[in-house]
Amino acid sequence: MKILDGQLVSQATKDELKIKVAQLVAEGKKVPHLAAVLVGNNGASETYVGSKVRTCEEIGFRSTLVRLEDTISEFKLLEAIEELNSDMDVDGILVQLPLPKHISDEKVINAIHPSKDVDGFHPVSVGKMVQSLPTFIPATPHGIMLMLEHYKINTKGMHAVVIGRSNIVGRPMSILLSANTNPGNCTVTICHSATRNLKELCLQADIIVAALGKPEFVTADMVKDGAIVIDVGITRVPDATKKRGYSIKGDVQFDTVSPKCSYITPVPGGVGPMTIAALMKNTYNACLAKH
Template sequence: MQLLDGKKVSESLLAEIAVSVKELKEAGKKTPHLAAILVGNNPASEAYVGSKVKTCEQIGFASTLLRLEQDITEAALLEHIRNFNDNPDVDGILVQLPLPAHISESRVINTIDPAKDVDGFHPISLGRMVLGEPTFISATPNGIMMLLDYYKIETAGKNCVVIGRSNIVGTPMSILLSRNSNPGNCTVTLCHSRTQNLKEICLGADIIVAAIGRPNYVTADMVKEGAVVIDVGINRIDDPSRKSGSRLVGDVDFDQVAPKCSYITPVPGGVGKMTICALMNNTLLAVKGI
């Protein structure tokens, strides 16, 4: 079993992005500028946005963090997004999800200029991705593809099961893995909470991508020997043995599943690090032109 070390890989790829930023600056060209909007004070969202802003600093990006109150109206939030759309100094815009219940995530995503949609959530970005056209690819699926490529994991002709059908991870992941590309050329089965015989389906998989948002959902009896397992989940569970009283686990029962795998991502330190790396790469592409 080998760990797919997202921390190590992201550090390597971010170092390459930092070199590109330095070259842009030395050539008198624009410094990439990422604008983030955080609504409310959700601790997880605070941590995610903080990591993104810190990464911008490390690689030489400019960044703006706009903090808004939990009770901000949808109309006011959309106006802030339009202001960033109209600001020529801003190259990429991200609105940290989830949003308060009174705000439509769909309206927010649709308001972001597709040319600045570095999260890759806009319908135009998703449509171009499906067609295989140049676009911003959703950061988590893109980060997973980067990870597979870095470790030279053979995907062509492999059976892949993606568990979870969200527009942010599961659905784009299934499309990317099935495309005529490297990594890619998998035969993909997209599963979800209504899938019958999930265990049997997973046992036929050479690659499993777990993105269902349920702690320790994928168990050892669902994974065949030698499978590659990508764990997208980040779930906080109670753990009295920890000072904090809780710990992070993925959607995969790591301790039981790992011994059966050829490769597996840890949680934390796996896909999450690659997501930020892919976001930064999208912002660099926004400056250079896709």
């Protein structure tokens, strides 16, 4: 069993970008600029956005954090996004989800100009991804593909089972794994809450991508020997033995599943760091495309 170390691969990706940014500076060219919009003060969202801003600083990107009250109207938020669309210095825009209930995620995502859609959620980005055209790929699936590429895992001809059908992870992951690329060229099965024979399908899988948000859902009896397991889940589970009062759990029961795997991602330290690295790569490419 080999650990797919997201911290290691993420750092390698960031180091590579740092060198490229230093070269841009040396040549007097524009440095990538990421604008993050945070609505309200959700603890998890604060952590994620803070990490993205710090990573920008580490690499040498410019970053702008736009903080807005959770009482802001949908119209005012869309106005703020339009200002960032019009700002020629801003290369990438991300709006941290989830948003307050009175604001439509769909309207906000659609308001971001496709050329600045570094989260890869805009319908234009998704459409290009489906057609295997150059575009921004959603950060978590992109990060997973970068990790598979780093470890030189040849996925051609493998059967991949993706558990979860969200637009953020499950659906794009199925498209990327089935694409005529390397990594890719898999036969893909998407499983979800209405799948009847989930365990049987997982036992056929050479690759399992667990992205359903249920802690320790995937157990050893669902995984065949030698499988590659990618755990996208990250959930805080109450734990009185911990000083902070909770443990971080993935969607995979790591202790029992890992001995059966050829490769597995840990939680934390697996997919999470790769998501931010992929977002930075998208922002760099957005800047390059414009300038």
